[in-house]
Each structure stands twice: as C-alpha cells, then as structure tokens.
Amino acid sequence: MSNAPLQAVRITSVTRESPSVRTYSFSPGFSFRPGQFVMVTIPGIDEIPMALSRADAITVQKVGDATAALFRAGPGDLLGIRGPFGNGFPSSKKTLAIAGGVGAAPLRPLAVGGEVECLLLGARTAEELLFLPELAGKTRVMVATDDGSSGYHGPVTGLMNELPLTEYRQVCVCGPERMLHAVLLALDAAGMAGRSYFSLHRYMKCGIGICGSCCMDPDGRRVCRDGPVFAGDTLLTSELGKYSRDASGRKKPV
Ligand SMILES: Cc1cc2nc3c(=O)[nH]c(=O)nc-3n(C[C@H](O)[C@H](O)[C@H](O)COP(=O)(O)OP(=O)(O)OC[C@H]3O[C@@H](n4cnc5c(N)ncnc54)[C@H](O)[C@@H]3O)c2cc1C
Ligand code: FES
Structure with missing residues (x-):
C-alpha cells in the first residue's frame, strides 16, 4: 500500500x-x-x-x-x-479525451504530454473553459458550452455525435457526475464502454484505502485506491449517476 x-x-x-x-x-x-x-x-x-x-x-x-x-x-x-x-489514466497515443468544467484538470497533463488526439472541452460558459489556449496548441480541441457562448450550444455529449468514436483506441473522461453518466451511456451505445476510462469523485478521508468513505456500490470498490479511474464497462451497473455518499456515509442523489 x-x-x-x-x-x-x-x-x-x-x-x-x-x-x-x-x-x-x-x-x-x-x-x-x-x-x-x-x-x-x-x-x-x-x-x-x-x-x-x-x-x-x-x-x-x-x-x-x-x-x-x-x-x-x-x-x-x-x-x-x-x-x-490512485491509478491514473492508461496511456495511448490515440486517445479521445472528454472534459467538463474542472474535470479538465486531470486530463490536462495527458493532453500536454501529447497523448490526446482530440479533446472535447465543455463548460457552462465561454469564460469557464479551462486551459483552452494551452490545450489548443497541443491537440485538436472541440468546445461545448451550456449557454452557447462558445462552440457547440449544449452538453459536451452533443459533440460526440460528430466523431468516429470507434476509431479511437480509448476515451478518457472527467467532469461532473451527470455528464460522466451521459457520456458513459453514449459510449456504451457505441460499443466503447470497455475502452473508456472515467475519473470519479467520491468523498475521501484517508485517500489510501483504509477508511471506506469512498466505497462505491455494489462491489465496495474504493475510489481512492482502486481508482479514481475506472473502466466504463465496470461502471454500468454501479451507483454512478444515481447517488454518492456524504462525509457521514449517507446517500445523496446526484
Ligand atoms: C480524486 C478527486 C480529485 C479531485 N480533483 C479536483 C480538482 O482537480 N479540482 C477541484 O476543484 N476539485 C477536485 N475534487 C473535488 C474537491 O475535493 C472538492 O471540491 C473539495 O473537497 C471541496 O471542499 P470544500 O471544503 O471547499 O467544500 P465543501 O463545502 O466541504 O464540499 C463541497 C462538495 O465538495 C465535495 N467534497 C468535500 N469534501 C470532500 C472530500 N474530502 N473528498 C471528496 N469530495 C469532497 C462534496 O461533494 C461536497 O458536497 C476532487 C475530488 C476527488 C475525490
Ligand atoms: S478515502 Fe479512505 S478508503 Fe478511500
């Protein structure tokens, strides 16, 4: 450990x-x-x-x-x-990355390191798009905003329809939980759940697999120690998109 x-x-x-x-x-x-x-x-x-x-x-x-x-x-x-x-994202040159809001933070080093062929970058507004000039200098970036102030008007999942998803070796995703769930369903429909990797947030205390506060249903995987990155096909029947737990372990809806 x-x-x-x-x-x-x-x-x-x-x-x-x-x-x-x-x-x-x-x-x-x-x-x-x-x-x-x-x-x-x-x-x-x-x-x-x-x-x-x-x-x-x-x-x-x-x-x-x-x-x-x-x-x-x-x-x-x-x-x-x-x-x-934690484990981090798997490495592959032919990666599609999908980021929502501050979920761009863990994907930034992947893109800066030259591992991302295309990045879908989503935010509520244009001024909340993170790292845009830096990342646009490293990879192809497609933008989506909730209010339409830049790029595609709507959720970042709308941009997925414009891409040949199955041509990517893997898809790496981080963002708000509702977005993660919508992306997972879209990737599953494209037969890509097994080649997708999601970085999750759960309430953490110890960070090293001991306290159990970050466990996910139904199998008790610890997000801090077994994740925070999980393969999409292993999340399809999990609590993702339904609920998480607060500091006391009480369920709270997404
Ligand atoms: C693996 C991982 C990576 C993260 N990376 C980032 C990042 O790069 N940038 C970023 O802005 N945020 C990140 N977060 C979320 C960040 O930890 C919370 O926003 C932060 O803990 C909020 O603390 P607060 O006291 O300001 O807010 P609070 O008012 O205490 O909480 C606001 C919300 O933040 C979450 N939160 C609070 N405490 C914790 C905790 N100990 N563990 C997990 N979630 C908590 C809960 O959902 C809570 O509802 C990450 C979380 C995890 C689990
Ligand atoms: S934060 Fe303690 S087990 Fe994950």
Missing part, C-alpha cells in the same frame, strides 16, 4: 483560470501519472483531494470552506501534500 508521508510545499504562483477556478503552482513538485490525485492540507482548515493538473500544480474550483481558504492563500504560503495516490 502506498502511504506517502505528508510533505510541505510552498505556493510559487497562482493563476486565475476562470472566475471560480485557480491553479496553484508549488515547489517541490511530484513524479506522477496523469489522473492521479493528492490529498491537500490547508493548514488549520481541512484536508481535501485534488487532481494534479501538472507535476507541481493543482487546479481548484471554489465550492466550500476548504477551497475558499485555498483562494485566500498566495505565493509563499505553505500547503501539506500526501500522495500522489
């Missing part, structure tokens, strides 16, 4: 990616595989899971207390990091 010790890192810069998302670069960085995550301690506040968007960066959406505290941090401040943890 990987049980990386807590390591102090210093924030070196903060980049505003969108009104609600910032990238925190820090030193030192970590050796990692795209799709792996770290447990980030915000001193005196909480410890939360975050994907590595680079070897030395996390990209954070402000949603509650811990992420708001991170938004108050700046260059020179210290964070604690355990990890990297």
Whole structure:
C-alpha cells in the first residue's frame, strides 16, 4: 500500500483560470501519472483531494470552506501534500479525451504530454473553459458550452455525435457526475464502454484505502485506491449517476 508521508510545499504562483477556478503552482513538485490525485492540507482548515493538473500544480474550483481558504492563500504560503495516490489514466497515443468544467484538470497533463488526439472541452460558459489556449496548441480541441457562448450550444455529449468514436483506441473522461453518466451511456451505445476510462469523485478521508468513505456500490470498490479511474464497462451497473455518499456515509442523489 502506498502511504506517502505528508510533505510541505510552498505556493510559487497562482493563476486565475476562470472566475471560480485557480491553479496553484508549488515547489517541490511530484513524479506522477496523469489522473492521479493528492490529498491537500490547508493548514488549520481541512484536508481535501485534488487532481494534479501538472507535476507541481493543482487546479481548484471554489465550492466550500476548504477551497475558499485555498483562494485566500498566495505565493509563499505553505500547503501539506500526501500522495500522489490512485491509478491514473492508461496511456495511448490515440486517445479521445472528454472534459467538463474542472474535470479538465486531470486530463490536462495527458493532453500536454501529447497523448490526446482530440479533446472535447465543455463548460457552462465561454469564460469557464479551462486551459483552452494551452490545450489548443497541443491537440485538436472541440468546445461545448451550456449557454452557447462558445462552440457547440449544449452538453459536451452533443459533440460526440460528430466523431468516429470507434476509431479511437480509448476515451478518457472527467467532469461532473451527470455528464460522466451521459457520456458513459453514449459510449456504451457505441460499443466503447470497455475502452473508456472515467475519473470519479467520491468523498475521501484517508485517500489510501483504509477508511471506506469512498466505497462505491455494489462491489465496495474504493475510489481512492482502486481508482479514481475506472473502466466504463465496470461502471454500468454501479451507483454512478444515481447517488454518492456524504462525509457521514449517507446517500445523496446526484
Ligand atoms: C480524486 C478527486 C480529485 C479531485 N480533483 C479536483 C480538482 O482537480 N479540482 C477541484 O476543484 N476539485 C477536485 N475534487 C473535488 C474537491 O475535493 C472538492 O471540491 C473539495 O473537497 C471541496 O471542499 P470544500 O471544503 O471547499 O467544500 P465543501 O463545502 O466541504 O464540499 C463541497 C462538495 O465538495 C465535495 N467534497 C468535500 N469534501 C470532500 C472530500 N474530502 N473528498 C471528496 N469530495 C469532497 C462534496 O461533494 C461536497 O458536497 C476532487 C475530488 C476527488 C475525490
Ligand atoms: S478515502 Fe479512505 S478508503 Fe478511500
């Protein structure tokens, strides 16, 4: 079992990616595989899971207390990091990547590393499309926005109809749970569920497979240790798209 010790890192810069998302670069960085995550301690506040968007960066959406505290941090401040943890995405040059919102964070290193042939990038509005100039310089990017302010008007799944899905060796996906579920159903209909890989979010405490807070029904797979990336065909009969659990283990609908 990987049980990386807590390591102090210093924030070196903060980049505003969108009104609600910032990238925190820090030193030192970590050796990692795209799709792996770290447990980030915000001193005196909480410890939360975050994907590595680079070897030395996390990209954070402000949603509650811990992420708001991170938004108050700046260059020179210290964070604690355990990890990297989890399996990460499989490697293939002929990858279609599908990202929704801050789900672009773990897919960014895959695209920057030259492994993505085409990226479908979705967000609510044009200003919430993450990493667009950088990623457009690395791969073919097709954009979808909920409000139609850029690219295809509608969910990112609408763009899937425009692509020869079966010609890709694999599809790597990360985003909000409703989007993940819709993409999984579309890929299953195309016979691609077994060649697709989904990065999931579940409530995490230990991050290393001990506490059970991130277990998924029906088979008790731990998202922190067995994932966070799972093959699509293994998710078809899971809780994905139906419910998850809160900090107390109570079910909450998606
Ligand atoms: C493997 C993994 C990778 C993630 N990567 C990113 C990322 O790259 N960028 C990003 O912005 N967010 C990421 N998240 C989500 C991030 O962990 C939550 O947004 C964060 O914990 C919210 O904390 P909060 O105190 O600000 O909000 P809260 O108000 O405490 O919670 C808001 C919501 O965030 C989720 N959440 C809260 N605490 C946890 C926790 N300990 N574990 C999991 N979910 C939690 C719950 O769904 C909750 O409803 C990731 C989550 C996981 C599991
Ligand atoms: S977070 Fe403890 S088992 Fe996954």
